[in-house]
Amino acid sequence: MVLGAQRVFVSHLSGVAVFDPVGDQVGRVRDVVAMLRVGGRPPRVLGLVVEVVSRRRIFLPMTRVTGVASGQVITTGVVNMRRFEQRPTETLVLGELLDRQVTLVETGEKVTVLDVGLTQVPGRRDWLIDKVFVRRGGGGLRRRRAGETLTVEWSAVTGLSLEEEGQGAANLLATFEQLRPADLANVLHHLSPKRRAEVAAALDDDRLADVLEELPEDDQVEILGKLKEERAADVLEAMDPDDAADLLSELPEGDMNRLLELMEPQDAAPVRRLLTYEERTAGGMMTTDPIVLRPDATVADALARVRVQDLSAPLAAQVYVCRPPEETPTGKYLGLVHFQRLLREPPGTLVGSVVDTDLRPLPPDTPLPTLTSYLAAYNIVSVPVVDESGSLLGAVTVDDVLDHLLPDDWREAAARETFAVHEQTENRRYGRGTADG
Structure with missing residues (x-):
């Protein structure tokens, strides 16, 4: 689909990949920025909110969009990498217009906005929101069959520019x-x-x-x-x-x-x-739901537990063998079996016969620096936490340790560093000294 040739509905733009002219992906569309106008005039589409590397969001003006084809947006290749900040006069179409209840001018009945259509002004790169896809069922002067949908002109509805309480999602x-x-x-x-x-x-x-x-x-x-x-x-x-x-x-x-x-x-x-437990200790960081098996469970049983889709990768890396009960705090902790060892053993082998007892468990009051050294020394991604009686209390995974080692704003800092590298690469590619707006 070429811009200007057909209408584009905003829901079809959500998540669409954005590419520069040479085919490198810039990011994905996360929203559309529009400016509402008075008198029922169609809003102007100002640009797109594009999520680039490390989830940073930037503003891509519609004047920089050269086409949409096969579910992808093509840009001129000149992108301003500054973080997007919404202005008071701007409206996020996906975030603020969808699910809003509005009124049909002709009948006075309430309808719900399901989608909006964008169209390009012929011969220009300017875009307008000219259509609204709505669902009836909200009552009004002339009640219609609940669930009926229709597409109307922007001027055929009122209420889109008003702040609304209780907007659906x-x-x-x-x-x-x-x-x-x-x-x-x-x-x-x-x-x-x-x-x-x-x-x-x-x-x-x-x-x-x-x-x-x-x-x-x-x-x-x-x-x-x-x-x-x-x-x-x-x-x-x-x-x-x-x-x-x-x-x-x-x-x-x-x-x-x-x-x-x-x-x-x-x-x-x-x-x-x-x-x-104190926050920065093994007890404060552990999960109480590691994979726990009795010694008479088989390797096939262990692999079935590891294959559970919702299990995180660090927790799936090893299973812990304990006497009953198997819920934490368990019976006596016997040791652990690494995932790779499970793959090398016949399915009928009992996990109690292949337990690794060399890795000592840690007590719940173990401080963060000791935990970090333990994981690094043994090249493992989780560590068992055992109390004085020898019962398994839980396991600390490497992702939990990293969350406590990194500064509170590490995500934002990582995003800034990633974008600095990305911007330098783009500058070298296009021969410019700074990000071009």
């Missing part, structure tokens, strides 16, 4: 349903607090739990605070115990205790245990 989420939790977390982070709360409310508990684990602490606390307490407790139950404990520790003590009481006892128990 179903259609916005539909455009991002394929995103990984970390990417969806980045989307939420860049939304307004009002819209962020609405999107969080629309996510199911498991999806919201995954996304919360990827958000900065301030965003986590803000979102959790806007949920009803029963819902907040359900989301905490769906989170990994160590992440739930980290989030709860940021709340006032009264709020923390109230949420723990609302959680199911079996879900609250490991979180309570984790909260008793």
Whole structure:
């Protein structure tokens, strides 16, 4: 599809790859920036919000877009790498217009915005929003069959330029349903607090739990605070115990205790245990859900557990062999078996016969520097944590250690460094001294 030849609906642009003229990918489209106008005139499309390397978002003016073909956006190759900052006069189409309830001018009935259509002004690179795809079912002067959809002119609806309370989020989420939790977390982070709360409310508990684990602490606390307490407790139950404990520790003590009481006892128990340890110790960083097997389990049993899709790579790297019970805190800890060893053994081999006992477990009060040295010395990605009685309490993974070693703003710093390198590369390629706006 060539720009100007056919209409482009904004939902079809979400996630589309952006390429420079030589075919190198610049990033992906995350939103469309428009300027609303008075008198029912179609809004001007100012540009695209493009997420480039390391999730940084930049602004790509529509005048720099030369075409859209086969699901990709082509630019002139001259890109300003400064971070996108939304201005008061700008509207994010995906983030702020989809799911909004508006009124049909002709009938006065309420409809919901599902999508909007963009069209290019003939012979120019200017773009306008001229069509609105809506769903009936909101009532009004002349009630129609619920669920009926239609496409109307922009001037045929009112209410898009007004701040609206209680805006839905179903259609916005539909455009991002394929995103990984970390990417969806980045989307939420860049939304307004009002819209962020609405999107969080629309996510199911498991999806919201995954996304919360990827958000900065301030965003986590803000979102959790806007949920009803029963819902907040359900989301905490769906989170990994160590992440739930980290989030709860940021709340006032009264709020923390109230949420723990609302959680199911079996879900609250490991979180309570984790909260008793100092933050920068093995006990404070460990997960209470490693793979635990009895010594009479087979290698086939172990590999089946390792193959569970939701298991993180560090936790899947080894299994821990313990006497019953298998839930932490377990019976006596016997040792561990590395994933590579499991692959070399016949499926019927008992894991108790191939246990590695050379790697000593660590006590829960082990400080962070000792943990770091332990992981580096033995070239492993997780370490067992055992109490004085010899019971396995959990395991500390290398990603948890890195989170505590790096500064609080490490994601932003990494993004700045990555973009500096990217910009230098682009400058050399196009022979310019600075990023060109």
